[in-house]
Amino acid sequence: MHAESSPTSRELLELVFQVAGRLREGFTRTAAELDLPPTQAQALASLEGSARMRDLAEVLACDASNVTGIVDGLERRGLVTRQPDPADRRVKHLVLTEEGERRRAALLAESARSADEVFDLPERDRLALRDLLKSLVPADWHASCDPRQ
Amino acid sequence: MHAESSPTSRELLELVFQVAGRLREGFTRTAAELDLPPTQAQALASLEGSARMRDLAEVLACDASNVTGIVDGLERRGLVTRQPDPADRRVKHLVLTEEGERRRAALLAESARSADEVFDLPERDRLALRDLLKSLVPADWHASCDPRQ
DNA sequence: TATTGTTATACTCTATAACTATA
DNA sequence: TATAGTTATAGAGTATAACAATA
Secondary structure, eight states: OOSOOOOOHHHHHHHHHHHHHHHHHHHHHHHHHTTOOHHHHHHHHHOOSEEEHHHHHHHHTSOHHHHHHHHHHHHHTTSEEEEEOSSOTTOEEEEEOHHHHHHHHHHHHHHHHHHHHHTOOOHHHHHHHHHHHHTTSOTTOOOOSOTTO | OOSOOOOOHHHHHHHHHHHHHHHHHHHHHHHHHTTOOHHHHHHHHHOOSEEEHHHHHHHHTSOHHHHHHHHHHHHHTTSEEEEEOSSOTTOEEEEEOHHHHHHHHHHHHHHHHHHHHHOOOOHHHHHHHHHHHHTTSOTTOOOOOOTTO
8 A cells, every 4th residue: 555645536525514614613603602693693794884785795695685684683683774875775885883893893803713723723834725725716706605506 | 025924714714615615516516417406415425335314314414304304305206215124113224226326326426526626636735735624623523514503 | 211213393594586766 | 777675485404392113
């Protein structure tokens, strides 16, 4: 037998899913600790300054019809408000409340801490990992949400 | 400015999710081409020889109550049969039909081809990637299904 | 008592389609 | 006509709880 055989794509796939699973669990746990369902947490994390509903749908890579419910949840929790656009009355801008800003900061800080636990590597390895992963996704790639896609 | 700064855990997290997303899309597309919903495809891929319903729940990392429906689907498609265990009449063994074996072989072949497209790297890099990813998951880690964790 | 598989039920996240109000 | 957001609805995929049959 030889020392190291080239890993199969299936082995690499399983490892990627395991790492992604650990990261997802960490994020979901962090969100739950802040009383946020995962999708609301993802939306909150992405909100900076003022965004239109439409932009949020783009960022979340999901259909616009879902955004209504997600934002309803954030509004019910007092984290975000819908502000009319003075120039185009169809458009609504999402603006974080003070509590929304606090919650978002806590979410970002804690989820970063959680990801740090997973990526507990020396700088040399972090660089190598980043370069390898970068080479696996086209520059313009972005996920679609529909799991059936 | 310096040449390379250490990537943040957030950057690495996003890259892992992008790669996982590409892989998931590839698998889902392959499954759809073979007329299989993703979960049935995942179950079919894992079936080799004879497995109990219970084992399948373990492999899929989901509650046993879900397995009934998944196996119902595979049975409806004529890919698997439930065989009683002669020694323990509570237990049912899942046995692939001939068509089930064919479909599974096609699924494995095509999903491997699809993953190869993502992991299009020289052997040196595949080895490096495997070692890095391996260091990120505890040996005994395995995903939980509930997205609420 | 404990375990295997099933059923009933509910929740989350996604989609499509039809609608409104604007542009 | 086209776009922003909403509503209604449906379909996956998950869970928990209660159950029957069996160990």
